[in-house]
Amino acid sequence: MDWNTMKLVGEGAVRHLVFNRPEVHNAIDSRFLQDLAQACLYIETVKGLRVVIVRGEGPSFSSGADLKEGLTHGGAIGDLLRRSKAGARGVSAVAEMTPISIAAVHGHAIGGGAMLALACDFRVASSDAKLSIREVSLGISLSWQSIPNVVNLVGPARAKEMILFGDTYDAQKMLEYGVYQQVVEREQVLPSAEALAQRVVAQPPLPVQMTKSAINAYVRALDRAVFHGDAFGLALTGRTDDAAKARKAFFGGGQAVTWEER
Numbered sequence: 001m002d003w004n005t006m007k008l009v010g011e012g013a014v015r016h017l018v019f020n021r022p023e024v025h026n027a028i029d030s031r032f033l034q035d036l037a038q039a040c041l042y043i044e045t046v047k048g049l050r051v052v053i054v055r056g057e058g059p060s061f062s063s064g065a066d067l068k069e070g071l072t073h074g075g076a077i078g079d080l081l082r083r084s085k086a087g088a089r090g091v092s093a094v095a096e097m098t099p100i101s102i103a104a105v106h107g108h109a110i111g112g113g114a115m116l117a118l119a120c121d122f123r124v125a126s127s128d129a130k131l132s133i134r135e136v137s138l139g140i141s142l143s144w145q146s147i148p149n150v151v152n153l154v155g156p157a158r159a160k161e162m163i164l165f166g167d168t169y170d171a172q173k174m175l176e177y178g179v180y181q182q183v184v185e186r187e188q189v190l191p192s193a194e195a196l197a198q199r200v201v202a203q204p205p206l207p208v209q210m211t212k213s214a215i216n217a218y219v220r221a222l223d224r225a226v227f228h229g230d231a232f233g234l235a236l237t238g239r240t241d242d243a244a245k246a247r248k249a250f251f252g253g254g255q256a257v258t259w260e261e262r
Contacts, residue, residue, distance in 0.1 A: 001042060003035035008042065013050040014197040017043070022058020027066035028112045033086045036116075040093035050205060051197040052097060054120055055104040055190070062113025064134070077235045084231035087112060087144035094119040095149070095216070098209060100200045104193040105129045105171075106186055115146040118153060121212065123179060124193045126186035129171045131179070137166035139246030143234035148223040153179055 001008040009016045017039060019026040026032075043052060056062050065087075094101060094116055101120040109117045109131045117123055117131075133150070135142045142150075142163050151159040154177045162169070171183040184192045200208060237243055242259065249257045 001039075003039055005029075005032040005035045006039055008039060008052075013048055013201045014053065014194065015046075015049060015051075016053045016055060019054075019056040019062055022056075024066065025058065025060040025063035025108060026056040026113065027063045027068075028087075028090075028116075029066040029069045030083070030086065032066075033090045036090040037086075037093050040097050043097055043099065049099050050208070051102060051200050052099045053102045053104055053190075053193045053197060054094065054116070055193075056107070056113075058107075060107030060113075061103070061105045061109040061117060061129070063108050064111030064113045077239065080235035080238050081231050084143045084234040087115075088227075088230060091115050091119045091144045091146055091149070100197075100208065100212060102193050102196055104189050105131070105180070106189055108132075111135060112144060115142075115144050115149065118146065118149045118179065122181050122196060124182045124184065124189055124196060125171045125174065125180045126189045127171050127183055128186060129174075129183075130168050131171075131174055132166060132168040133163050134166040134250075136164055137246065138250055139240065139243030140237045141233040143230050145223070145227050145230050147230075148220060148226065152219045153177075 006020050007018050009018060019032075021027060021032065043049060091112075100122070103117040103120040103123040104125075105117050105123055106126040106129055109129065111132070111134050114131050114133055133142060147159070147163070150162060153159075154162065158177055161167075169177075171180060174180045175183045182192055182196070245257050245259075
């Protein structure tokens with residue numbers, strides 16, 4: 001099954017959801033988010049599908065929001081709200097799909113791309129994979145309802161570190177933090193993800209589904225308490241002078257910025 005920016009490939013109990021914008025490192029634009037929502041809806045209709053391996057075509061898993069489109073910056077506040085909510089729906093669709101999801105990460109997973117990987121149930125990464133969350137460095141708050149996912153995986157202090165500073169992390173550090181379950185050589189990423197998928201398939205289907213549902217319900221019990229401000233945070237920060245200065249500094253080589261007191 002193909003959409004404009006991704007495809008579902010394979011047969012049987014294990015299939016691959018492949019992001020298919022390799023020419024831009026699978027950058028996420030509005031069409032991508034629409035396709036992702038449709039793909040996840042379709043996945044729910046496929047009988048016997050137990051595991052979805054989420055991966056990117058080409059050199060990277062996903063380079064995050066397509067900055068050329070202005071997905072997270074610019075435009076009217078209403079436009080930014082709609083874009084943020086679309087991103088949240090995409091992340092939520094991945095997190096809530098019935099099959100077990102395994103992210104097979106290689107190359108770069110940046111910003112929204114990293115959030116899609118973190119929304120999966122498991123993550124297998126290549127030894128050369130790089131992960132970064134750059135939103136604050138670009139002058140905006142992390143949205144797409146993803147802060148709870150980061151906190152649930154790495155804890156509050158490390159979540160603040162990863163989000164506030166926008167550092168680029170290598171695969172071994174993410175393994176240490178508990179983001180990745182396995183780190184292997186690049187040529188072993190897909191075989192390792194497939195092997196993990198077969199371990200899932202070997203287990204009885206209903207208890208697997210019930211266990212995933214119960215764990216997700218437990219760890220996300222309070223998530224909605226903070227979601228109400230999620231899209232508004234992006235819409236507001238994306239239109240500030242701070243955001244404009246941060247983008248100029250980021251793309252201008254990281255020159256020092258003098259921030260006004262708030």
